[in-house]
Amino acid sequence: MTNTPALIGASATVIAYNINVNNHGLETVKKIFNAVGMVFELEEKHLDAVTGLSGSGPAYIFIIIEALADGGVKIVLPRQVAQKLAAQNVLGSAKLLLETNKHPGELKDMVATPGGTTITAIHKLESAKSRATLMSAVEAATIKSRSLNSVN
Known part of the structure; x- marks a missing residue:
């Protein structure tokens, strides 16, 4: 896969x-x-789990990039700039994670200063259950993959 x-x-x-x-x-x-x-x-x-996480994964990331860019547009950034900033953030963050081998939570904490903008935004994401939603999406795609494979 x-x-x-x-x-x-x-x-x-x-x-x-x-x-x-x-x-x-x-x-x-x-x-x-x-x-x-x-x-x-x-x-x-x-x-099947690989399909749920990695096979479908690019679509999840594209939705995240699009949503971040839309957020930038909502706060008056030009669409092209917002999209490139969002994509570069995903690319740079992924590269940092892979090259440092640090846990994502540790890298997140390096950005989230006490009382700052990032921890405020993280609270908003957690309140909206974004983490649980992503986990459920991976699980749903895995279950669908299993059902498709059982038919074949």
Whole structure:
């Protein structure tokens, strides 16, 4: 399972294989998918969860970027600037997370100063159950993937 960022060489691909795949075959598959991004190996039983999180994940992120940009437009930023700021924030934050290997909560806390604008915004997000909504979306996509796979 790969995702649409493969179009620009930035995908997250998960592969599963069985005992019939030899080392040469496995290395060939990894080489192919490494050409379009990161490759992870998991057992087949995890693939529906991967679909829910990573296969559908780009759509979740696009909605978040669009919503952030719309927020910027609402407070009078030009649409193009708001969209680029939102996208760069997602890109830079993801890169920081991957390169530092720090927990997302720790990185969030580096931005959220006591009594500041960020913690005020985080409170608003938490009040709206944004975290639970994202978790439920991943779970719903996973359940749908399982149901589609049971039909096939």
